[in-house]
Amino acid sequence: MATWFTVCLILVCVLGKSLSQTAPKCKMFGIFEIIPKDDCTGWYSCVWGQPVEMPNCQQGSVFSRSAHVCVPINSIDDDCPLHERVITTSQSPLTVEEQCRQDKSAIIPHPTECQLYYNCSVNYTYIPRYFEQHLVECTYPKLFSTVTLKCEDFDTVNCGNRRETKSGCGYRSLQCPSAHCVPCFIRVPSCELMPDGINPHPERKWSPYYILCKKERFISQEICPTDEEGRTQLFSPETNLCTRLDFISREHGGLMNNCTGKKDGANADDFGRCDRYAQCRNGKFINIVKCPSGLVFDTAERKCVFRKDACAPCGGKQGCSMSERKVVLRVCYKKQNIVLPNFV
Structure with a gap:
C-alpha cells in the first residue's frame, strides 16, 4: 500500500511540473475535475487533488467551459467570456x-x-x-x-x-412613430464620413446650429453663442466656426458689406449703421469697424467724427456739398435695395 501511495505521489509531481504560478485550486481530493483556464486556451485536470496543466487547444480553437472540449473560435459552443460571440440566425433552432x-x-x-x-x-x-x-x-x-x-x-x-x-x-x-414628426435626419443628423469634432449640420448649413461627431457617430447638436452685441451668429461651413453676421455674405443670410466698386479704406456701412464702417481693399470686404463711443462715421471725411460734424442722416452738419449728399443718398437707397448709378 505504501508503495502504491509513493507511486501516486511521484505521478502527481511529474504531472504537476507544468503548473503555472496562477494554477487554480481543486475542490476535493480524489474528485475528477476539469478547470478551464481564464484565457480560454486550455484547461487543468485535477489529479489526486492537484491541478495539472493539460496541453493547450490548437490555434484557432478555445476551450469550451460547458462542453469541456476545444471548439473553434466564434462557433456556437464558444462560450469564452473574453470573446464576443458571432451571432448567426442558425445558432439556435428555437424561436x-x-x-x-x-x-x-x-x-x-x-x-x-x-x-x-x-x-x-x-x-x-x-x-x-x-x-x-x-x-x-x-x-x-x-x-x-x-x-x-x-x-x-x-x-x-x-x-x-x-x-x-x-x-x-x-x-x-x-424613426418617426407617426405623422407630424420632425424627420430623424434633422433631429439626429448623420456624421458618417465626417471627422471627429465639430462639423456643419448637414441639413442646416449657414444656420446657428452645428454638430459634434465622434468616430462617425452623432454626439450632440450645438448652437452658436451670440456675438458681443447680442446678435445671432451663424456656423460657417467654410471656416468651420461660429461667425458674426458681418462676415457672412448676404446670400447665406449674413450682413457682409459689398465692396465691389468702392474705394480702398473706410466706406459707409451698406445697411446704414452710423456707428461703424466697412474696410475695403481691391473691391473686397476686409472688416467692419465700430466707431469709438459717441462718434459716427462721416461719409465725406471717411472717418469717425462727432455727430454734429457728420453729414445727414448720421449727423447734423450743415452746408454739406452735393458730392457729400450724393454719397449719403447712395447709402440710404442701398438700405432699401435700390441701385443708383455711380455719382462719382
Whole structure:
C-alpha cells in the first residue's frame, strides 16, 4: 500500500511540473475535475487533488467551459467570456418565443443588428412601431455586447457578423412613430464620413446650429453663442466656426458689406449703421469697424467724427456739398435695395 501511495505521489509531481504560478485550486481530493483556464486556451485536470496543466487547444480553437472540449473560435459552443460571440440566425433552432418560454429572464442578442436584443422579461401590451415582442434597442449610439449582455459604449463592442449602425436614423426608436414628426435626419443628423469634432449640420448649413461627431457617430447638436452685441451668429461651413453676421455674405443670410466698386479704406456701412464702417481693399470686404463711443462715421471725411460734424442722416452738419449728399443718398437707397448709378 505504501508503495502504491509513493507511486501516486511521484505521478502527481511529474504531472504537476507544468503548473503555472496562477494554477487554480481543486475542490476535493480524489474528485475528477476539469478547470478551464481564464484565457480560454486550455484547461487543468485535477489529479489526486492537484491541478495539472493539460496541453493547450490548437490555434484557432478555445476551450469550451460547458462542453469541456476545444471548439473553434466564434462557433456556437464558444462560450469564452473574453470573446464576443458571432451571432448567426442558425445558432439556435428555437424561436425567440420558444426561448423565452424556457427562460422568462433570458437576454438574447439580435441575430443581425448590433444595437438590438431580446429581453424575455419585456412584454409589450402594445408593441411599438418598428419593434416586435420582447425586442429592445440600445440608446443611440450604444451597441449591445454579447459579453456583458448589456448596452455598452460603441467603441468597446465587437459586433462580429451583426450589422453595426453608425447613423442614428438606423436606430428604430429614432424613426418617426407617426405623422407630424420632425424627420430623424434633422433631429439626429448623420456624421458618417465626417471627422471627429465639430462639423456643419448637414441639413442646416449657414444656420446657428452645428454638430459634434465622434468616430462617425452623432454626439450632440450645438448652437452658436451670440456675438458681443447680442446678435445671432451663424456656423460657417467654410471656416468651420461660429461667425458674426458681418462676415457672412448676404446670400447665406449674413450682413457682409459689398465692396465691389468702392474705394480702398473706410466706406459707409451698406445697411446704414452710423456707428461703424466697412474696410475695403481691391473691391473686397476686409472688416467692419465700430466707431469709438459717441462718434459716427462721416461719409465725406471717411472717418469717425462727432455727430454734429457728420453729414445727414448720421449727423447734423450743415452746408454739406452735393458730392457729400450724393454719397449719403447712395447709402440710404442701398438700405432699401435700390441701385443708383455711380455719382462719382
